Amino acid sequence: MASLAAPAAAPAAAAGRKDPPAVIVAGPTASGKSALALALARRLDGTVINADAMQVYRDLRVLTARPSAADEALVPHALYGVRPAAEPGSAAWWRAAALEAMEAARAGGRVPILCGGSGLYLAALVEGLADIPDPGPAARAEARGLLASLGPAALHARLAAVDPVTAARLRPSDSQRIARAYEVWRGTGRGLAAWQDAAPERTAPGWRFAAITLDPPREALRAAAAARFDAMLEDGAIEEVRALLRLGLDPALPLMRAHGVPELAGFLRGELSLADAARRAVAATGRYMKRQSTWLRHHALAPAGRAHMIHARSAGLAQFSERILAEIIEFIHSPG
Numbered sequence: 405m406a407s408l409a410a411p412a413a414a415p416a417a418a419a420g421r422k423d424p425p426a427v428i429v430a431g432p433t434a435s436g437k438s439a440l441a442l443a444l445a446r447r448l449d450g451t452v453i454n455a456d457a458m459q460v461y462r463d464l465r466v467l468t469a470r471p472s473a474a475d476e477a478l479v480p481h482a483l484y485g486v487r488p489a490a491e492p493g494s495a496a497w498w499r500a501a502a503l504e505a506m507e508a509a510r511a512g513g514r515v516p517i518l519c520g521g522s523g524l525y526l527a528a529l530v531e532g533l534a535d536i537p538d539p540g541p542a543a544r545a546e547a548r549g550l551l552a553s554l555g556p557a558a559l560h561a562r563l564a565a566v567d568p569v570t571a572a573r574l575r576p577s578d579s580q581r582i583a584r585a586y587e588v589w590r591g592t593g594r595g596l597a598a599w600q601d602a603a604p605e606r607t608a609p610g611w612r613f614a615a616i617t618l619d620p621p622r623e624a625l626r627a628a629a630a631a632r633f634d635a636m637l638e639d640g641a642i643e644e645v646r647a648l649l650r651l652g653l654d655p656a657l658p659l660m661r662a663h664g665v666p667e668l669a670g671f672l673r674g675e676l677s678l679a680d681a682a683r684r685a686v687a688a689t690g691r692y693m694k695r696q697s698t699w700l701r702h703h704a705l706a707p708a709g710r711a712h713m714i715h716a717r718s719a720g721l722a723q724f725s726e727r728i729l730a731e732i733i734e735f736i737h738s739p740g
Contacts, residue, residue: 423612425736426506427517428455428705430526431618432696433663433689434628438471440618440724440732441519445479447733448517451509453502454483455520455529460498461659463489463648467641468662469632480514489648489659492580495528502529506611515736523699530613530705536599539591547587551656556582567595579656614736615705616713619697629689633664633682642668663689 427450429441441452454460458468462485470484482505487493502525506516520526550559556579563586564571570585585596592599620628633641645668653660660666664685671681713735724732 423610424510425515425614426611427515427736428526428530428613428615429517429519429618430455430521430615430700430705431620432521432625432693432700433469434625434632434693435521435618435620436724437519437521437618438469438475440616441517442471442475442479443724443729444732444736445515445517447729448515448736449513450515450517451480451482451505451512453505453509453516453518454481455498455502455518455522455525457493457498457520457522457525458659458662459484459520460487460493461485461489462487463651463659464641464644464662464665466636466639466644467664467668469636480509480512482508489651489657490653492658495524496533498525499528499533521696521700523696523703526705527703530615534599534602536588536596537592539587543587543591546590547583548656550586551579551583555579559583559586562586563589567597570595570597573597579661580658583656613705614713616732616735617700617705619700622694622697625693626686626690629693630686633686633689636664637678637682642672645669646672663692 427441427444427448429437429444431437438452441450444450445452452471456468458464459470460483461468465485471481475481476484483498483501486501502518506518509516518526518529547559550562554562557576559579560571560574560576560582563574563582567585567589570589574581574585576582588594588596588599641664645665648659648665649669649672655661667676667681667685667688670676670684671678676684713732
């Protein structure tokens with residue numbers, strides 16, 4: 405049986421709040437987020453708004469586990485498959501697009517339901533973004549050139565020498581964020597962490613966030629991820645990656661590093677067997693799920709005075725009983 409845990413009661417100032425709810429359904433990969441978001445959207449006349457950094461791209465529908473065409477036909481969906489792989493998204497772009505989609509849902513009398521596990525995107529929406537100046541084309545070109553010539557680990561070491569606080573927050577393999585941090589330092593003379601720690605622009609007023617976080621047992625997640633990758637292979641993931649590689653894109657682009665892409669690219673080049681590629685892709689997904697779970701456990705995903713609920717365990721990861729759905733819907737509509 406699933407267990408639900410809610411935080412301490414919200415401050416009295418939140419009581420009687422009239423703002424309409426905006427629902428966040430968060431959780432690690434393969435935790436059943438999409439199934440819950442769809443179920444809630446059907447009950448609440450909702451619009452499901454993508455909050456997954458990979459699902460914004462149109463090129464890999466299967467491998468990024470975007471909602472099926474059948475699911476999209478059941479309720480309105482937004483921000484799925486809206487960018488080509490050659491145009492990297494960002495938290496700032498997504499935040500603006502998500503707020504616009506939320507307003508469109510409200511104008512149509514629908515409840516916005518943000519679904520995804522990209523912590524950076526969700527934090528940008530709920531906590532706001534620091535006002536970071538544009539570092540300029542010269543700094544960007546220098547950062548990208550160093551990334552290409554030195555590699556992410558060496559550029560991370562250079563960043564650590566000039567901006568150790570930011571470097572400590574980044575994995576040495578996270579090439580895109582390392583390059584971004586270096587260009588900000590180079591172009592503004594101030595570290596990215598210092599900008600981010602400044603008072604951010606708060607999220608737009610007029611919304612009452614209700615956040616539901618899925619946190620199934622780790623063993624169940626690993627099994628679900630393995631089964632899902634097998635299903636992706638059957639549904640055409642290899643053909644998707646083959647088509648993506650034909651585009652000749654920069655390997656540092658976000659979608660080129662999506663889970664399964666480097667591994668299946670290795671298989672297509674004859675460097676890995678399909679079994680080895682699948683094993684490595686599932687292992688990479690498992691490491692990512694662990695990072696997602698850790699991040700979500702340390703972020704409330706709801707501003708002070710707003711509601712938050714943890715759906716701690718889910719049998720089957722995509723099955724939600726009528727009782728659980730009723731309890732979640734009651735929680736969403738509660739003023740605090």
